Amino acid sequence: MAPEPPLLTMSGITKSFPGVRALDGVDLEVQAGEVHCLLGQNGAGKSTLIKVLAGAHQPDGGEITWRGEAVRLKSPIAAMRRGIATIYQELDLVEGLSVAENVFLGHEPTSAGFIVRTGEGRSAAKALLARLGHPEIDPARPVGSLSAAQQQIVSMARALSHDVRLIVMDEPSAALDPDEVDNLFRIVDGLTADGVAVVYISHRLEEIRRIGDRVTVLKDGRAVAVGLPAAGTPTRDIVAMMTGRDVEYVFPPRPEETAATTAEPVLRVQGLSREGEFAPVDLELRPGEIVGLAGLVGSGRSEILETIYGARRATTGTVTVAGQQLRNGSVRAAVAAGIGLAPEERKAQALLMTESVTRNVSVSSLSRFARLGWIDRGGERRSAREATRELSLRPDNPDTLIRTLSGGNQQKAVLARWLLRGCRVLLLDEPTRGVDVGARAELYAVIRRLADDGLAVLLVSSEVPEVLGLADRVLVLREGQVVHTAPAQELDEHRVLDLVMEGSPTP
Amino acid sequence: MTQPAPSARHNGPDKEDPTGPGRAGATAPAAPPPVKTGGAGPALGLRLDVRVLSLLGVLAALVLVGGITEPDAFLDTGNLQLILTQASVIGVVTVGMTFVITSGGIDLSVGAMVALASVWATTLATQEYGFAGIAFTAVIVGVAAGLVNGVLIAYGGMVPFIATLAMLASARGLALMITDGKTQIVTVDSVLSLGLPDSYILGVPPLVLMFAAVTVIGWLILNRTTFGRRTVAVGGNAEAARLAGIDVRRQRLYLYLLSGLCCGIAAFMLIVLSGSGQNTNGNLYELDAIAAAIIGGTLLSGGRGTIVGSVLGVLIFTTITNIFALNNLQSDVQQIAKGAIIVAAVLVQRRTLRGADT
Amino acid sequence: MTQPAPSARHNGPDKEDPTGPGRAGATAPAAPPPVKTGGAGPALGLRLDVRVLSLLGVLAALVLVGGITEPDAFLDTGNLQLILTQASVIGVVTVGMTFVITSGGIDLSVGAMVALASVWATTLATQEYGFAGIAFTAVIVGVAAGLVNGVLIAYGGMVPFIATLAMLASARGLALMITDGKTQIVTVDSVLSLGLPDSYILGVPPLVLMFAAVTVIGWLILNRTTFGRRTVAVGGNAEAARLAGIDVRRQRLYLYLLSGLCCGIAAFMLIVLSGSGQNTNGNLYELDAIAAAIIGGTLLSGGRGTIVGSVLGVLIFTTITNIFALNNLQSDVQQIAKGAIIVAAVLVQRRTLRGADT
Amino acid sequence: TSNEPKNAQPAGNSQPAADDKPGKAVTIGFAGPQADHGWLNAINVNAKSRAEEYSEVSLEITEGSNDTAAQIGQVKTLINKKVDVLVILPADGKALTQVGLEAMKAGIPVVNLDRIFASPQAYRCWVGGDNYGMGLNAGHYIGEQLKDKANAKVVELAGIDNLELTKQRSQGFSDALKNYPNIKLVARQAAEFTVESGQAKMAQLLQAQKQFDALWNHDDDQGVGALRAIQQAGRDEFIMVGGAGAKSAMDAIKADNGVLKATVLYPPTMAASAIDLARALGQNKGINGLSEMEIPTSLTLYSAVVTKDNIDQYLPTGFN
Numbered sequence A: 001m002a003p004e005p006p007l008l009t010m011s012g013i014t015k016s017f018p019g020v021r022a023l024d025g026v027d028l029e030v031q032a033g034e035v036h037c038l039l040g041q042n043g044a045g046k047s048t049l050i051k052v053l054a055g056a057h058q059p060d061g062g063e064i065t066w067r068g069e070a071v072r073l074k075s076p077i078a079a080m081r082r083g084i085a086t087i088y089q090e091l092d093l094v095e096g097l098s099v100a101e102n103v104f105l106g107h108e109p110t111s112a113g114f115i116v117r118t119g120e121g122r123s124a125a126k127a128l129l130a131r132l133g134h135p136e137i138d139p140a141r142p143v144g145s146l147s148a149a150q151q152q153i154v155s156m157a158r159a160l161s162h163d164v165r166l167i168v169m170d171e172p173s174a175a176l177d178p179d180e181v182d183n184l185f186r187i188v189d190g191l192t193a194d195g196v197a198v199v200y201i202s203h204r205l206e207e208i209r210r211i212g213d214r215v216t217v218l219k220d221g222r223a224v225a226v227g228l229p230a231a232g233t234p235t236r237d238i239v240a241m242m243t244g245r246d247v248e249y250v251f252p253p254r255p256e257e258t259a260a261t262t263a264e265p266v267l268r269v270q271g272l273s274r275e276g277e278f279a280p281v282d283l284e285l286r287p288g289e290i291v292g293l294a295g296l297v298g299s300g301r302s303e304i305l306e307t308i309y310g311a312r313r314a315t316t317g318t319v320t321v322a323g324q325q326l327r328n329g330s331v332r333a334a335v336a337a338g339i340g341l342a343p344e345e346r347k348a349q350a351l352l353m354t355e356s357v358t359r360n361v362s363v364s365s366l367s368r369f370a371r372l373g374w375i376d377r378g379g380e381r382r383s384a385r386e387a388t389r390e391l392s393l394r395p396d397n398p399d400t401l402i403r404t405l406s407g408g409n410q411q412k413a414v415l416a417r418w419l420l421r422g423c424r425v426l427l428l429d430e431p432t433r434g435v436d437v438g439a440r441a442e443l444y445a446v447i448r449r450l451a452d453d454g455l456a457v458l459l460v461s462s463e464v465p466e467v468l469g470l471a472d473r474v475l476v477l478r479e480g481q482v483v484h485t486a487p488a489q490e491l492d493e494h495r496v497l498d499l500v501m502e503g504s505p506t507p
Numbered sequence B, C: 001m002t003q004p005a006p007s008a009r010h011n012g013p014d015k016e017d018p019t020g021p022g023r024a025g026a027t028a029p030a031a032p033p034p035v036k037t038g039g040a041g042p043a044l045g046l047r048l049d050v051r052v053l054s055l056l057g058v059l060a061a062l063v064l065v066g067g068i069t070e071p072d073a074f075l076d077t078g079n080l081q082l083i084l085t086q087a088s089v090i091g092v093v094t095v096g097m098t099f100v101i102t103s104g105g106i107d108l109s110v111g112a113m114v115a116l117a118s119v120w121a122t123t124l125a126t127q128e129y130g131f132a133g134i135a136f137t138a139v140i141v142g143v144a145a146g147l148v149n150g151v152l153i154a155y156g157g158m159v160p161f162i163a164t165l166a167m168l169a170s171a172r173g174l175a176l177m178i179t180d181g182k183t184q185i186v187t188v189d190s191v192l193s194l195g196l197p198d199s200y201i202l203g204v205p206p207l208v209l210m211f212a213a214v215t216v217i218g219w220l221i222l223n224r225t226t227f228g229r230r231t232v233a234v235g236g237n238a239e240a241a242r243l244a245g246i247d248v249r250r251q252r253l254y255l256y257l258l259s260g261l262c263c264g265i266a267a268f269m270l271i272v273l274s275g276s277g278q279n280t281n282g283n284l285y286e287l288d289a290i291a292a293a294i295i296g297g298t299l300l301s302g303g304r305g306t307i308v309g310s311v312l313g314v315l316i317f318t319t320i321t322n323i324f325a326l327n328n329l330q331s332d333v334q335q336i337a338k339g340a341i342i343v344a345a346v347l348v349q350r351r352t353l354r355g356a357d358t
Numbered sequence D: 001t002s003n004e005p006k007n008a009q010p011a012g013n014s015q016p017a018a019d020d021k022p023g024k025a026v027t028i029g030f031a032g033p034q035a036d037h038g039w040l041n042a043i044n045v046n047a048k049s050r051a052e053e054y055s056e057v058s059l060e061i062t063e064g065s066n067d068t069a070a071q072i073g074q075v076k077t078l079i080n081k082k083v084d085v086l087v088i089l090p091a092d093g094k095a096l097t098q099v100g101l102e103a104m105k106a107g108i109p110v111v112n113l114d115r116i117f118a119s120p121q122a123y124r125c126w127v128g129g130d131n132y133g134m135g136l137n138a139g140h141y142i143g144e145q146l147k148d149k150a151n152a153k154v155v156e157l158a159g160i161d162n163l164e165l166t167k168q169r170s171q172g173f174s175d176a177l178k179n180y181p182n183i184k185l186v187a188r189q190a191a192e193f194t195v196e197s198g199q200a201k202m203a204q205l206l207q208a209q210k211q212f213d214a215l216w217n218h219d220d221d222q223g224v225g226a227l228r229a230i231q232q233a234g235r236d237e238f239i240m241v242g243g244a245g246a247k248s249a250m251d252a253i254k255a256d257n258g259v260l261k262a263t264v265l266y267p268p269t270m271a272a273s274a275i276d277l278a279r280a281l282g283q284n285k286g287i288n289g290l291s292e293m294e295i296p297t298s299l300t301l302y303s304a305v306v307t308k309d310n311i312d313q314y315l316p317t318g319f320n
């Protein structure tokens, strides 16, 4: 292969935030038409690097060469003009605007330079969505009413609405179903065939294998490996480079003889339903048992969890904890009975971002540390620290601001909250979303250990291997109905996917 | 039984945003949101209509009350002209305010800017230049004050509440300095006559026409131009707007400037209406304009704005005042009733919207 | 090169709530927030100190100006007593307001509640019950008005801005109705004497002591109790607070009740200060209290509140007024200067904080 | 009055009430409401220009405020500054009684201007207008004009309802009308002493009352707006009586080309008188024209009705 000049070269990029050196001299080189994967643990600096590339951050130092020419990308517009489009990790859509308006935000088709040609925008958006395999998304719909997966498609359509030579995708698959991921990869293939380069970030290493050409690994703001062949490098090596240690990327063993089979169920859900969201569900959870809910995005798994938890009001049915029926639609009743929820959206639904780890952990058990409302802050801090230590949360400093923790550690803090509260039933919604491989393995171990200590766990995850690997028993959900229940050992990925998609309309 | 909020979920992947959940958390209500946005999308158009309809319903109820209590005085052309004229000045201010609030900001200085523009435009020196002098000065002073707000907020990084509060104090002080507390009577005939029945066009007072024009232009800008699109984007998700290549700061600057412009126009209209300029003009316009915009359906947290709703909000408040006066209610009863009507209107509206949703 | 603002993203749920309590967006600054809290955690304590220090710096600068321009009148015990007394009434209101804002809400009705409580507590009928009657009535009326606010907001789902605006109108109307516009003189000697120099304790006026007590209690509640913790949690992320098992609605109810309580206390203090009850009392306290809280460092979007900062904010405003009065500045100049000083203080503070951040 | 300066003539009777020979130096503290209104501004102008006439008098004027607590602070500031005499025009008389007492206790004589303190102990001398009398005189004037008309209708455009003086004016007005059983007060709305509110409220009143015979407007400043509304409605079937005595109103009365036929005075010259009294108090003098050794404790001004007939006499007192 004749060495073509690279499309993009970034060299010695540094970037500091107050108190953090996010990038410490990173190099990146991307060829036209390749899929270049960017790997690294949470907080390694991947998103920061691509924000520099997108013109959203100004680097403190380093050089960017674009098509052989040194450039400064002063603003997102400057990058877009050169053909660099970015799909950000945090969806960057405006919920109040329609799909078409979002796709063309900032470069609307106009008459006289300022009057928006709505019709033109809609048909162009429709064409883009069709090209992405989603003609069913109505360009006039407000983006806020779309599912996460659909929003991801809109972000993609926005990137393609520019005349691109390089598309950066920051964890695009985190919110997608397996078949959606297949679709995404088809699009990526189409792009690279046209000579467009793709920078791809994901914590799912198997995806890298499937589409990646070359890999750059970041660790603590430095590139520890640049331009490795994606196919030839063993997973173990990549993980070792990312984490700096050997991680057993396996699920913790199930106990031989669970109490689950014998004990009385601690949680009993009978005929629970919510109109328009899910049909009546029956479910029993025994102490020590992990039950997985598998299903497509939008199949109603989160709704089931939140309804059990009382965050949504059930249309029919009851939830019973240790023989005691819970008041419908009351989170406080659920919490008092010993249910804990680690919700899907950590930041929006679980974390107090401006607060310390201690306060995030203790928020559900405040009255335990209080006499007449007066908080024993020493006791609070000690207990919170105990709980976080038990889950080996890092850094081991209870005064750290929660927002500075990596995704995996934030998730541990949420678990610690319920550990401290002393709950009997734990509802976990996508506990590993956006969490890196190393932390993931730790989380699996923690969850299994909690179960072994007698907790009943109900787990929702979009990653089928995770459900199969971690759960003892699996409920398969399709369009709000439980279609199959079986011990995890009796299922495999294909079988689950078949069950999940059977009869569902082709996308 | 109150229903717990169906925790509307934000459909995104893990948000690793280091700046935190920002203001959204603050806005999550404990009570169920009246408009669920889950479910079918095309309903949006319908929903906006439902909101407008519910406002029209409130207005219709008021008209009914007015017609029943004071059939002669309420239901006649003169009173319609009166209500619309009374709504005009604050209406124009509210259009500007709607833009600012839609972008997630607030402008407490509108009343003070109206006062400043109205007194500056009616000094003896200005009046020498006649109609054009007065109109031009009013608009320019409004724009200049808005520019100061915009620079402080967009480039000085001040919180809009504090920056415009400072402008409130300064502009009122400056207005007082200019007038020395005196009422400045307008002697320019062409300005004065604009407020008299002779210049009504097909029975419509010119001030009402100006209000209508500002409304229509405001609606077009908000709904049909890139400027409006960007305003909504900045209010809905400023970071997303920035990443989409919008110059968020410049947009904010323009928005406060626009609000100042509206205040300048309103000041001119007030000069025409009252035949004078006074430093007490525009007293508490800020509260009236914000209240009208919110009642109309503009989100105080930004990201959604409706000019039609704002105008209906203004008309509702003006009609209430009109009915009170026609019925010769005294100040105390008026105020008590006003508070009660606001509460009733909002609660009824919430119910309607929730009903329409199922 | 200024760095583009990492403007706070909202990633909260319930963005679409039309009447939700969210004014927060309104405050999202265009530029980086004055206190960046990203980065290392342990610095938090230090940073708060920096903020307090910067406020103390502003105060010191003002004292310097006062001392230079009017050395005799400014720097004496009488003037110190005066400044503190002046700060007391609005200070107590601001403590309540700080809680409400910290929880992501707002209370526009504080001034009106002070007025209502002060006139109710000074009717002839009430005065018959002497000291206790007056004090008790003032507090109860404040609490009752706060309760109405709380119910409308927490359980009626009304936007705080609108609900408390309605209360503003109604409470002022009711106050006017009670007094019929007349000022109600207090004839109870024990109340009157509390405002006279004879009852100063070690030179400290009782009103200042009451202010100090409210401040200390407020600080303890916000920083040392579950109530305070929940207030911050609700303001920081209401949805997360709800899912963590906090009864967000009840918390909101209590918070508006607390604000009403503070207004009741302030009303009693104002009765002592002025020896009368008047329906015009507390005029524009809402703006003053909000401004003091924000200048002090409480986030208008909720999730961060500081009693110490609020009190310093009140003292800054009171000192400015005092210096103006001592220097014989007239209303116009005073207002212009006040606006300018607010802008200068905020910009200086921002610079200090940014400096301390690196 | 030989050494009276010829410049800076305040409106009205320039005859100083007190002995005009320079005496010992006096510092007069002056606290008034916020001068955001024509009449209040005239008060300030009168006080200032009268003080300038005396070389030995220096005036300490605090910034005006309409907030009780704030004004208390301002008076206390003046007490702390140890002025010799205080002239206080309170935003609310009763609410400032306490500071008045405090000042008197501190040995500073207080001249209470216009809005009266609740306790006579709180001032040494009170000078002010007569709000009740103002309403009474307005009522009598209108009564006389309409006394032969059957079923006469009268409309009242009041000032700020929050102020006690508004209630007093309204009370006097309705008491006067009781003498004329043929006259009925058919509507009353309160404006805010501003042109804007005067226009708005008057427009509503005109809409509500299709025909009436007389209008009493409490304040000539808001009267500018009221007249504008009347002009806009094209109405002229009634007579209008104003209040306070602004220059613009007097000009209109003199021109006699509109509905405004009279205004009831509430003379801002009282501020000049207050300065005279304060100076005399500071110098322990009596006042000219009275045989008393001491300054009287109370001086109520007469609210004259200015009409076309006597306009020339009062025109110089009209304020802007």
Ligand SMILES: Nc1ncnc2c1ncn2[C@@H]1O[C@H](COP(=O)(O)OP(=O)(O)OP(=O)(O)O)[C@@H](O)[C@H]1O
Pocket: A017, A018, A020, A021, A022, A040, A041, A042, A043, A044, A045, A046, A047, A048, A049, A089, A403, A404, A406, A407, A434, A436, B016, B018, B019, C006, C038, C039
């Ligand atoms: N705007 C910011 N202000 C302060 N610190 C920041 C900011 N953005 C990122 N950081 C910090 O920089 C480091 C790198 O963050 P970055 O988001 O780039 O990591 P990442 O590799 O994308 O992680 P993840 O896999 O979790 O997405 C982290 O320590 C993060 O906390």
Ligand SMILES: Nc1ncnc2c1ncn2[C@@H]1O[C@H](COP(=O)(O)OP(=O)(O)OP(=O)(O)O)[C@@H](O)[C@H]1O
Pocket: A144, A145, A146, A147, A148, A295, A296, A297, A298, A299, A300, A301, A302, A303, A344, A462, B007, B008, B009, B010, B011, B037, B038, B039, C014
């Ligand atoms: N806040 C919301 N606003 C709009 N639509 C919503 C909201 N929450 C959920 N939905 C819709 O409800 C349906 C169910 O989505 P949800 O994501 O809860 O399902 P799920 O099975 O839990 O999938 P996931 O794997 O994404 O958690 C989706 O179609 C989604 O669009």
Ligand SMILES: [Mg+2]
Pocket: A046, A047, A048, A089, A170, B016
């Ligand atoms: Mg990232």
Ligand SMILES: [Mg+2]
Pocket: A301, A302, A303, A344, A429
């Ligand atoms: Mg889900």
